[in-house]
Amino acid sequence: MNETLNPGKPKPEWLKISQVKNEEWNDLRSQLKRRGLHTVCEEASCPNIRECWSARTATIMILGDVCTRGCRFCNVKTGNPAGFVEAREILHASELVGLMNLRYVVITSVDRDDLEDHGAGHFARVIERIHCDHPEVHVEALVPDFDAVDWRMDILAQARPYVVAQNMETVRRLTYPVRDIRAGYEKTLRCLEYYKSRHGLRTKTSLMVGLGETLDEIRETLSDLRAVGTDIVTFGQYLQPSSRHLPVERYYTPEEFRELKKIAYEAGFSFVASGPFVRSSYKASDYLDFVEHRHGQEKHPVHSQR
DSSP: OOOOOOTTSOOOGGGOOOOOOOHHHHHHHHHHHHTTOOOHHHHTTOTTHHHHHHTTEEEEEESOSEESOOOTTOOSEESOOTTOOOTHHHHHHHHHHHHTTOSEEEEEEOOOTTSTTTTHHHHHHHHHHHHHHOTTOEEEEEOOOGGGOHHHHHHHHTTOOSEEEOOOBSOGGGHHHHSOTTOOHHHHHHHHHHHHHHHOOEEEEEEEEOSSOOHHHHHHHHHHHHHTTOOEEEEEEOOOOSTTSOOOOOOOOHHHHHHHHHHHHHHTOSEEEESTTOOTTTTTHHHHHHHHHHHTSOOOOOOOOO
16 A cells, blocks of 8 residues: 655645535524534534435434543543433434434444443434334444443344444554543454344444554454454544644555455455545445345334334
């Protein structure tokens, strides 16, 4: 892979993107604001927002905006939420799905180590409410690791998300200092394996590149992920949020992202997204399109009701 790019120089052209807004876009954002509803897409100023919203896909963050962990790649606030959970998030999430006329929604959250179940129960209630109010909508759960405790993962899995994702983030060697000490390479593998082997769920993970990993290390990580049955993987360029965060070691070219996609498919993943702006929830509904094309309008799974 190309090692000539200097991270100290301005971002390359392929990492520049323009956003053109229109009246329909502005109206939707105004409606969300009036109702006090928010998407991760907006709050993270995601460059893919128009593309995903046009595909009727969005990402909603629940369990507040204060994370109990402090990963060195992430710009989310770190602190102690002291056990607070906003129950209205359950209704608000379902309202947002209806207002945006979504066909696919990703539910994600900060880490909540301050809660006994690490937030698994709240996750499940949000998913079940969306299933109840919008049975045609597919829900992906991009979840914390819940400390890889079986009963917590069981709570989440029993809500039957269409896909459950737990992000590996980086290769084994770079797990620390990239991730918080309470996270872990083996812990993420354990979660992905549990959701697959115990509950038969589709599983997904994401890797950032540009942190100093080698191609051999990426191949090793892909092999480990496939060994636990992971179905979907995404690759995206790591971008340094601030000077307090880990620096970018280098920028991958679009050609290198295409190479990673090829390598992942050769490793046996059923679906791969790879590109400079790809994030774990980027155009998540593309997997749904892939499944429906392959199997012919796959029947929506039966959702549990509590």
